[in-house]
Amino acid sequence: GMLVIEEFFDVWTGGKVSFDYHLFFDKYWEEDIENTIKRDYNHPSLIMWSIGNEITWGAGIDVNDRDSYSNIYSWCRCLSEKVKTVDSTRPVTSAFCAIPSELINRSSLEDGNIVVTMLHPEEVDPANDKWGEVTEIFFEPLDVAGYNYKVGRYSYDSVRFPNRIICGTETHPYTLFKNWTETVKNPNVIGDFVWTAIDYLGEAGIGRFWLDENEMRMFGGEFPWLLANCGDVDICGEKRPQSYYRDIIWGSRRDPYIAILPPNLYGKKLYIRAWGWEPVERSYTFPGCEGMPVIVYVYADADEVELFINGRSLGRKTSGFNTQFKTTYDATYEPGVIEVVAYKNGKEIGRDRIESASEPVSIKLLPDRDIISSSYNDLCYIKIIAVDKNGKEVPYADNRITVEVDGAGEFVVLGTADPLSTELFVNRERKLYKGKALAIVKSIGEKGEISFKAKGEGLEGAQIAIKCI
Structure with a gap:
């Protein structure tokens, strides 16, 4: 099954961008906590509430401020207490990342011909442990301490904070071996969450590779980078x-x-x-x-x-x-x-x-379901795959394809996992990426069949029918 940590806020009083939730936080935080918990309280997969993720990151928050209205320590206690008045059955957490003073000394890791750059600092200097001082106060009202990119602290903090329960709320994909080894080794750590499970639009290119050492200074990729390119699963649902x-x-x-x-x-x-x-x-x-x-x-x-x-x-x-x-x-x-x-x-x-496959000759269609509900907006996801004469997938195929939808349904989107594509998802035509594309169709409140056709340049087309009952 799936275990869920549900998060209320990405910012509190300090904003990460000009028009985000910090403009409304003061007025709506209490109402939003109450409504969210009441809506989702009975979901059995929900194991924990999170009151915020990296609320200091890029928000101009002063971690030394312990007196003003915006100080994070008072707000952490206030939010945690509010959650527990509405739901006393589930633990409360918040994820905390590196503080600005730590980011001066980022490191690199060489692994054969791979150079991993801009690693967050993880090792602890006991003589100058500012992060430990800050989080000692911040995590005090919480049941679980969320560690973002702080795997190197797990063993150290098991001694410094013996009563602290830790969850690796964000960790790097490339350091998975260390992340999981440290998680298993330390009984004070309850789990590990990688950033990230499924790829997404935004933070474009943070998971890219490049050959130019100078380009590594940029956080994201320049246009036409569109996807983050860091998911274990791509945006079409394929495991990487x-x-x-x-x-x-x-x-x-x-x-x-x-x-x-x-x-x-x-x-x-x-x-x-x-x-x-x-x-x-x-x-x-x-x-x-x-x-x-x-x-x-x-x-x-x-x-x-x-x-x-x-x-x-x-x-x-x-x-x-x-x-x-x-x-x-x-x-x-x-x-x-x-x-x-x-x-x-x-x-x-x-x-x-x-x-090995030979050249692509035809299209294969694989719907996630053959039967969907006729009620409005039930979805069917259809994989579109280029195959050779023997039916093998052709991973280099980039043929242009076109789709048609008729009957008791409508076209929604057509996409690929290409992180650099500028093609619109709402178009019915685009190029395959690594031999694949994904189309989504929906029901429109009518019983019957959805007819879905796909054809491609130099490829024999294919057609399937989806029943709406």
């Missing part, structure tokens, strides 16, 4: 490689997982923010790159893994905890089948394989 790595670290996937750094990136220094991920692909189809070197990543919870290309072994390598569940192979790209076998105690425990 880092999500499968997370499954393995969590112990929920037994089979290994193959991802490949494309040939055009081999041997190059790749710069990413810690919200990003190594720019690997779930693909073994690189037309025109035959004979070029590639790096094959294997994510596995195993003693050893063995990689095969077209049946030829590239040898066994150590895997598992000691390699942070990542093993890499240098290989030469040759179309065909790439396969990995994982071993524990000398016995095979799982395998994974990718097969």
Whole structure:
């Protein structure tokens, strides 16, 4: 199931942008808390209330202010007490990030040809622990302390604040191994939330990679960057490689997982923010790159893994905890089948394989449901996939497609996970991205069938019917 922490506010009296909620906070905070709790109180998945996220970040808040109307310590106590008068059954938290004085000394991490930049400071200087002083007061009225990008404090704070219950409310994707290792090791930490699960529009390009070291100084990407590009799941609902790595670290996937750094990136220094991920692909189809070197990543919870290309072994390598569940192979790209076998105690425990595709020839449609409600606005999500003559997905296809909707429904949107696309989601035409697109149709209050057609340049079209009952 799903456990939910519901958050009331992103700002209190200090605004992060000119026209955000801080303009209305003083008038409506109490009413909004009451109405939100009354609306959602009976949801069994709701385990905790949050009164704010990073309320000091970019809001001009002075953490040394303990006397004025805007001081965060009085407001934290006031908001927490208000929540508990309405719902005394659930704990209350708030997420706190680095304070400005800490951000002077951001660090970088080199991992092979990957350079992770602008990491938040996590190590503790006991002689100058300003963050500890601030949060000692701030977290006092709360049941759970929300730590944003403070994994390095978990062990230290278990001693300094032995009664503090910690939740990793935001952590970096790239440091997942450390995040989860520290979470499991420290009984004072109840869980870990990555930023972020599903990609989104906004904070454009924070999860990008680039080849220019100077470009890393920018927080986001310049136009046409549109998506954050940092989700474990893309905006079309497809799991990305880092999500499968997370499954393995969590112990929920037994089979290994193959991802490949494309040939055009081999041997190059790749710069990413810690919200990003190594720019690997779930693909073994690189037309025109035959004979070029590639790096094959294997994510596995195993003693050893063995990689095969077209049946030829590239040898066994150590895997598992000691390699942070990542093993890499240098290989030469040759179309065909790439396969990995994982071993524990000398016995095979799982395998994974990718097969090269040929050129795209047709469209395959995969609706999430064949039957939806005829009541107005029930949705059906339809994957649009380019496939080759053998029905294999073609991950490099970028054909332009057009969709048509008739019958007892209406077109809503057509999109892809392309973080740089300037195409409108409300258009019925766009290019595929990595061989895929996603369309959404809705019911209009009539019983019958929705007819959905997709056609593409150089591709045989496809059609499906969705029943509205």
